Amino acid sequence: MPKNSKTPGLKLRGTVYYIRVRVPVAYADIEPRKEVFRSLDTSDPVVAQAKCANARLALRLEWDAARAAEKADVRAVFDSSTELLRSWGMTFSPMKDLLHGEIDQLLERIEKIANIDPSCATVPALLGAVDLPDHTLSEMAERMPELKKAEIRAKNARQRREWCGNFTRAAKDFAAEIGERTIMTISEQDATNYWEFWKKRAREDVTPNYANKQIRYVRQMIAAHFEDIRMPVSKRVNPFKGMSVSKNAYDSADNERSKLSLPEKWIRNRLVGGRILEPFNQEASDIAIVAAVCGCRASEIYDLPAEDIHLDDPIPHLSVRVVLEGPDVREIKGASSKRDIVLLGPALDAMRRHPKGFPRYRGKASYSGNVNNFLRENRLFPELPADSEGKFVISGTRHSFEDRMKVAKILNEERAFMMGHSIGKVRGRPVYGSKLALPLRALYQEMITFPTESWVPRPRAFLRKEIDRLLEEQGHLLE
Template sequence: MGRRIDDSSPDRHLTLIRGIYYYRRRVPGSVAARDPRAPIVKQSLLTTDLVVARAKRDLLEKADGELWASLVVGGDVDAARTKYDAAVKRVEALGFTFHTAKEIASEPLDAILKRIETLLVPSNQQGTVASAVLGSVDEPKVTFSKAFQIYRSQIAADQLRDKSEAQRRKWQQQKQSAINYFIEINEDKLIDDITRADALKLYNFWLGRIAPEKGEATHTATAGNRIIADLRIIYGRYYTHIGKKERENPFADLGYVEKKKSRPPFTAAWIRNKILVKGALAGMNDEARGVVLALIETGARPSEICNLLPEHIHANAEIPYIEITAVDEGEGKREIKTESSRRLIPLIGVAIDVFKKHPNGFPRYRHKETHMSNTLNKYFKNNGLFPTDKHKIYSFRHAFEDRMKEAGLDAELRRSLMGHTIDRPKYGEGGSLKWRHAELSKIELSYDNLII
């Protein structure tokens, strides 16, 4: 998607598409019938630099104005078009990337002479063109918040392409939070002026939250590392984007030691005797209850279950199963965590009945995985369904893996069903669905039909 710039701004008729500037202008209705480009003139300016784009825009704007004026008064159309074509060629010849005067001074002599030769062409004697070619215009000053906008709209646009609206919103909020912390501590400085001292101020601020001299920590090392990593990436990717990859990153090599923590699993006995019994989940709505029961016998991530589409549910197949996969378009558009997350999970036990009852999945929670997790965790906590305060809904996934281990399922099969990476080249499909179903059936838990 392109970003149209307000016509009332100095950047009129400029559109930014994936980092490249385009000249885009509506053909006046009075000449639309005589201009084959109607209704819209759109031409790539073949530059990522705003200064050069403005210079090229000025030439095209003037050429279009003269062409349309000639068409309005019924002048010599062929002569007008010849003049227009010559102007377009001048724009195409203006193929210089913007540099500051200091950078131009370090160019090879023949490159500098070529810039000067361009200015000797009378039609190019315009202030903006001369400024762009010779670098006499100052390099645009960009604040850190503005650099983030550029990162989001141009640099990381392809990274966001396959995400759902909810995933894009989460990505944006996380990165924006990092920028906000920096601004709160250091102000919204020009990105060129950010120093190691600024980065250390942020680092020490978070250190006080993670490892305070007195009292308990209010935040984890993981949270602090995420903030610093996002700032490091935004800063580094921005300078790589503008051709200054070698610039020293003030956020480099900063971080906190993380202690590995794993959610404790539910035991099979706890699931069977406390959860898969009549009344335990009666206070939940049908879809929330269905999600919980599906998690128990699939080991899937909560987000994978709540975002299943009808076409990914095959509860009535000869071997019932669900598909965990990315969705490339439509309302269900969503990327998955990793390529290894793409998998088929045979259904066993209570999961079969759940998906027969919910053949369309769980639309109430689709693209709302955070809301769903909060709802489930709150219910379990309030109803004493967690063995300890360290248990969370995600503990069902750990329990599923432990149950497979205890039943002696093949290690590679376990990784495949969990969506974990298998550290070897992939051969075949990892066993037939029928075989995987038979193996998984070894961990099936008994349940009361009334709970569904």
């Protein structure tokens, strides 16, 4: 390569190549010089050309760090400094680690300083003297949506609000019980005290499951901070690791919060046949009917985008799936919840009244609470059994759906397929092979769907023979 290289700003001085960079106007307040010359520490023209882009990037990162330092922005100084270190193939290490580490690594960093203005904010970063960014739990709760953006991209407005609320509440509870702390100052004793607080609450007024969730949210915020500042895994000491509240042998709170199966006669004659929710509103009534007949979670119905409603299909059905794009993004409970829900009898009639879905409730959180309040205020729920310690809520129709499948002698794994439960958990081992086909789902659904004036399910014995026939057609040996 000739002395006057075609690479802009690359100059040969004696036997060493330099980069010449004109200072952008945007950095004129940080860098007093008009131009900066920097040695590339090589006389090899090919190496010099390769180093050129990195050298330009390093200068910009130094200026960014200097600006952050001028504003006393600890986070910005750390980010820009660590980016600069990465461009040099280095990572941030605290000074004590550098002093006790290999001497060659320390000397390499000192050599880099020789080419940098000693007053530059990146010099302390090279020597591990930059303060690590730190945040209170309250600040972390606000940052979690950004830090976990990829994980929550499928959540709709309601799901995102509930997700964020979990961390906000956990941060508030921690501050109220232990005091305001930053992530890096939460001690093992603080964690132990908070753990004891929730163990006591679990014996008095909350379930162990709820207590464990509150501990987990704090643990997740600490882990997210460590990941965010790129702390080496070996240095990440989460004081909440391994902490959980054991389930009590007898937990009265569990009984108080248990959801009872709604009685079969009430669902058939009042909710579906009598359509007792129509005075409240038509959408709520038909959501409840579909949920009761098909055993879905209510949110699986009211969050449906219009394109997932297939009323003109040879087997009318709803598709429960994750939606990542568009106005109707939504997340589902788990991978096993992805399934087709067959529409027959009253459920099909209800969906035909709403071929585009349920805009009144889509992406919102008002359905269950409002429906339960309406049923209670108007004394429309059935009478509780005399020995019951639970309560009736509209989501109890899902438990009733499983009860109907048991009466119809539908096997445990078949029930799991229909309800969107994990077959792996039912079996206690991984599941291989294809999922239940839509025609088979339709036959199982027909066994437990209520008749209407215009439609009556075929006898269960006939449906069982049809199931066997379809399975044999697929090559399965049933005897």
